[in-house]
Amino acid sequence: MGALRRAWIGLTGQFAWRLRPAHMLRSFSRTEQGSALDMFAAVESTDRRDIRKKYFRHALDEWRHAGIFRERAREVAGPDAVESGREEAGMLVEHGIVGGRTLFERLGERDFLAFVFVAEADAVEQFGVYARHGLLDAGTEAALERILKDELFHVSYSKHELDRLSEAEGAAAARGAVRRIRWSRFKEGYLRLSRDIGHGMSSLWLLALYGLVLPPFRLFARLEAPGWQAPPTEARSAADALMSEA
Amino acid sequence: MPQVTLGVSALYHDAAAALMIDGQVIAAAQEERFSRLKHDPSLPVRAAQWCLDEAGLSAQDIDQLIFYEKPLRKFERILSTSIATFPRSALSFPRQMKAWLGDKLWTRNRLVEAFGVRPERVGFSDHHRSHAASAFYSGPFERAAVLVADGVGEWATTSLWRGGPAGLEPLGEVRWPHSLGLLYSAMTAFLGFAVNEGEYKVMGMAAWGTPRYREALDRVGRLLPDGGFALDLDHFSHHWHPTRAYTDRLVALLGPPRPPGAPFALLDPSASAAARAESQRHADLAASVQSWLEDALLHVIRHAHQRSGEANLCLAGGVALNAVANHRLALEGPFAQLFVQPAAGDAGGALGAAQWASFGVAGRPWSPSRFRPDLGPSLDEGRVADLVADLGFPCEALPHEDALLDRAAQDLLSGQVLGWVQGRAELGPRALGHRSILADPRGPDTALRVNTRVKLREPFRPFAPSIAEEQAALVQLPPAAAALGPYMTVACPASDRLREAAPAVVHVNGSTRPQLVSAADDPRYHGLLRRMGEATGLSALLNTSFNLKGEPLVGSATDALATLARCELDAVYIGPLRVGRPPARVLGG
Numbered sequence: 055m056g057a058l059r060r061a062w063i064g065l066t067g068q069f070a071w072r073l074r075p076a077h078m079l080r081s082f083s084r085t086e087q088g089s090a091l092d093m094f095a096a097v098e099s100t101d102r103r104d105i106r107k108k109y110f111r112h113a114l115d116e117w118r119h120a121g122i123f124r125e126r127a128r129e130v131a132g133p134d135a136v137e138s139g140r141e142e143a144g145m146l147v148e149h150g151i152v153g154g155r156t157l158f159e160r161l162g163e164r165d166f167l168a169f170v171f172v173a174e175a176d177a178v179e180q181f182g183v184y185a186r187h188g189l190l191d192a193g194t195e196a197a198l199e200r201i202l203k204d205e206l207f208h209v210s211y212s213k214h215e216l217d218r219l220s221e222a223e224g225a226a227a228a229r230g231a232v233r234r235i236r237w238s239r240f241k242e243g244y245l246r247l248s249r250d251i252g253h254g255m256s257s258l259w260l261l262a263l264y265g266l267v268l269p270p271f272r273l274f275a276r277l278e279a280p281g282w283q284a285p286p287t288e289a290r291s292a293a294d295a296l297m298s299e300a
Numbered sequence: 301m302p303q304v305t306l307g308v309s310a311l312y313h314d315a316a317a318a319l320m321i322d323g324q325v326i327a328a329a330q331e332e333r334f335s336r337l338k339h340d341p342s343l344p345v346r347a348a349q350w351c352l353d354e355a356g357l358s359a360q361d362i363d364q365l366i367f368y369e370k371p372l373r374k375f376e377r378i379l380s381t382s383i384a385t386f387p388r389s390a391l392s393f394p395r396q397m398k399a400w401l402g403d404k405l406w407t408r409n410r411l412v413e414a415f416g417v418r419p420e421r422v423g424f425s426d427h428h429r430s431h432a433a434s435a436f437y438s439g440p441f442e443r444a445a446v447l448v449a450d451g452v453g454e455w456a457t458t459s460l461w462r463g464g465p466a467g468l469e470p471l472g473e474v475r476w477p478h479s480l481g482l483l484y485s486a487m488t489a490f491l492g493f494a495v496n497e498g499e500y501k502v503m504g505m506a507a508w509g510t511p512r513y514r515e516a517l518d519r520v521g522r523l524l525p526d527g528g529f530a531l532d533l534d535h536f537s538h539h540w541h542p543t544r545a546y547t548d549r550l551v552a553l554l555g556p557p558r559p560p561g562a563p564f565a566l567l568d569p570s571a572s573a574a575a576r577a578e579s580q581r582h583a584d585l586a587a588s589v590q591s592w593l594e595d596a597l598l599h600v601i602r603h604a605h606q607r608s609g610e611a612n613l614c615l616a617g618g619v620a621l622n623a624v625a626n627h628r629l630a631l632e633g634p635f636a637q638l639f640v641q642p643a644a645g646d647a648g649g650a651l652g653a654a655q656w657a658s659f660g661v662a663g664r665p666w667s668p669s670r671f672r673p674d675l676g677p678s679l680d681e682g683r684v685a686d687l688v689a690d691l692g693f694p695c696e697a698l699p700h701e702d703a704l705l706d707r708a709a710q711d712l713l714s715g716q717v718l719g720w721v722q723g724r725a726e727l728g729p730r731a732l733g734h735r736s737i738l739a740d741p742r743g744p745d746t747a748l749r750v751n752t753r754v755k756l757r758e759p760f761r762p763f764a765p766s767i768a769e770e771q772a773a774l775v776q777l778p779p780a781a782a783a784l785g786p787y788m789t790v791a792c793p794a795s796d797r798l799r800e801a802a803p804a805v806v807h808v809n810g811s812t813r814p815q816l817v818s819a820a821d822d823p824r825y826h827g828l829l830r831r832m833g834e835a836t837g838l839s840a841l842l843n844t845s846f847n848l849k850g851e852p853l854v855g856s857a858t859d860a861l862a863t864l865a866r867c868e869l870d871a872v873y874i875g876p877l878r879v880g881r882p883p884a885r886v887l888g889g
Binding site: 091104268284296 | 459
């Protein structure tokens with residue numbers, strides 16, 4: 055599984071780093087920024103006062119990494135490059151509060167630690183593959199080296215804390231949490247891919263609909279005239295109007 | 301049984317929740333303060349939960365949940381615009397339809413699911429009515445004209461109302477795609493800033509320029525004899541393009557747009573002449589659109605005065621946060637008094653939706669009052685102390701009010717820049733002494749230091765002062781803007797004394813955007829200002845929002861400490877605690 059993953063990272067990296075290096079760096083920046091949010095939220099939520107400082111330091115690292123990646127993206131892309139709104143929106147979906155709860159609240163402390171461990175270990179592996187395949191320019195490689203040192207600390211402290219938290223139930227509990235997280239990350243990756251395919255397909259369908267169905271209506275449609283107009287007449291009572299979506 | 305109403309704004313930007321019980325505003329908060337995503341548009345589940353917790357209620361106790369706009373009417377506008385702009389809308393149509401068919405069209409179901417209320421308890425105000433209600437029912441007038449101006453709601457981009465004992469009566473509206481807010485936003489994008497975020501930057505940059513592009517802008521935005529306005533839509537694409545707000549014709553008219561992040565060379569003595577000229581051109585463009593907006597708003601409110609027959613005016617919508625324009629409206633407009641509450645943008649829509657349901661529909665008695673924006677969460681001092689200890693920040697407890705204020709004043713007088721987290725958080729984008737960064741405004745380098753080393757933002761952006769009410773003469777607030785004093789919603793000329801003594805809070809054109817603080821409204825903050833006055837003769841502080849560039853105002857204690865750790869703030873006062881800079885081992889790296 056690990057070899058397959060590394061091969062996939064190497065293969066996709068070949069294209070991604072050659073064709074869209076700034077996009078790659080910006081997406082790393084957003085991921086780090088999102089991780090910082092998740093870690094700060096964990097500082098607020100955890101009941102284990104002895105671990106707060108590690109979460110806090112981890113969050114600060116992630117925030118700093120986001121800045122390094124963002125700066126590097128700017129250097130690679132040049133001053134005129136504009137980040138698309140869609141890329142920005144991507145971060146909103148995956149971090150912060152989802153369904154009213156933070157990642158820590160959704161997972162609980164043990165699975166949260168397992169998540170941190172798995173995500174950080176995956177990142178270290180991913181950066182390693184890029185370096186081994188020689189995909190990075192010198193500036194980006196130097197930036198990654200600065201970050202990698204912190205990432206290794208994140209891997210080791212999260213594993214240590216996960217083991218410590220699972221001490222009472224034995225090593226199997228920690229291994230179980232890591233397995234659950236690996237599976238859920240695989241499932242999320244699959245769902246993300248499916249969603250992207252679905253988005254692409256639905257865009258095509260809607261575009262076809264647009265081209266085929268809308269043109270006749272265009273003959274009758276007009277934009278609103280400028281200037282003051284009378285407010286829409288309201289035949290309903292205020293109470294009835296309040297209950298309506300239209 | 302008390303009547304519990306929850307107002308909600310969401311799904312575009314600045315999601316918020318506001319809770320009213322029997323016509324009293326109990327709590328209001330923006331989701332971004334919890335999620336830490338600036339302008340977070342997602343349903344404000346956390347904010348609503350906090351509001352309910354604050355009142356000791358649960359979702360089952362909500363009698364009415366009022367969403368701030370009508371989704372089906374908005375969808376109608378989007379669909380008909382797509383048809384009317386065929387085939388140019390080809391890129392935006394699939395994107396819009398996916399967002400609506402997959403999500404926004406089912407707003408009632410989403411609200412029911414997210415907030416746990418019964419479907420028959422969910423209601424919908426109109427976007428501009430919510431804004432109008434938030435201005436009128438929060439304001440100091442028995443009767444007033446109410447003008448709402450923003451990007452767009454359902455159809456209206458500018459609307460006029462008459463507010464009085466009988467409620468809010470709609471008098472007229474200007475409809476999409478002709479929009480004051482969207483013209484300003486298009487120019488915000490043209491100047492390389494993010495729409496719905498960078499409008500303040502344009503306003504700040506405008507002071508560095510002269511409006512030499514006014515004639516060109518008069519061609520793309522015309523004032524009409526009926527008191528309205530018209531955009532020349534050949535220059536704008538907000539109505540058909542998914543991401544770009546202006547067309548190549550605007551570029552042909554005004555020259556190349558400013559690249560995002562381009563340095564502002566006017567403040568850099570080492571910059572080349574060419575770079576300075578280019579920055580001057582950008583500043584001139586900003587000055588031109590600012591001047592256009594001010595004239596357009598004056599034109600519109602003259603019509604509003606005539607049409608409504610009212611003496612006073614409440615303003616709401618994102619355009620009402622243009623503090624520079626508000627000064628001209630107060631100075632040159634026909635109204636005796638203006639009122640703009642500080643959450644005039646969409647976050648205030650949550651408040652207005654709840655107020656409309658309570659006063660406008662349920663007919664609860666209402667009387668004018670002084671609006672207090674500190675409606676958000678406060679921090680639990682015990683938890684803060686634990687957190688500070690756990691994270692290893694140096695901390696000093698100052699339980700006595702005098703000791704706390706003396707120490708803070710001493711820090712400020714020694715040139716320190718402080719975070720100030722006291723009481724309940726403010727609703728809206730303005731930090732009004734509850735989630736603020738404070739500094740002594742007398743230092744000549746203070747503004748540059750706070751901009752570049754504390755706030756980590758553009759060096760050209762100005763700072764505003766908080767001033768003790770008894771020294772209101774430090775600023776030349778027009779009589780018609782008297783009601784705006786506490787809220788930083790108007791920029792006005794600084795007095796000669798303020799210009800000389802406190803350069804950090806006076807913009808390059810001699811203007812300033814004051815908050816006048818009274819002892820009755822905010823005794824602790826006023827006490828700090830008074831101490832500054834006793835020491836320097838100037839009861840004033842530089843007051844800017846407690847956040848870093850691109851982040852919302854701090855919400856939790858962790859946010860405050862994280863901000864302290866990531867910039868060159870010297871200390872943070874959280875309630876009675878003075879938290880100093882953390883040692884290097886906490887910061888890592």
